[in-house]
Amino acid sequence: MVETTDEVKQQVREVEERMVETTDEVKQQVKEVEERMVETTDEVKQQVKEVEERMVETTDEVKQQVKEVEERMVETTGEVKQQVKEVEERMVETTDEVKQQVKEVEERMVETTDEVKQQVKQV
Structure with a gap:
């Protein structure tokens, strides 16, 4: 029994x-897993940071594009205003020409009326 006890003790x-x-192995494995988790967390943080930076860059690009579109709209508005101004000037010129033509026609009508009166008087 003593031997058996010694064997059991052994x-x-x-x-x-x-x-x-x-x-100890489990502790070592847990330590390694924790280290990989930290590494993974750092990688995820880095990836999140990169994504945020790209989002900021994209936002800046979009802001720049919006600014360019607004500038082109202002340029186009300026061009349209200039064209409207030119059309209005031509309308005024045309109106002045029409007034001049009407005046000339009226004068010829008066002359013709005077001629007709003169002819009637002669008859």
């Missing part, structure tokens, strides 16, 4: 040693 000691070794 086996218990071996099991305890294996448990300690296993515990």
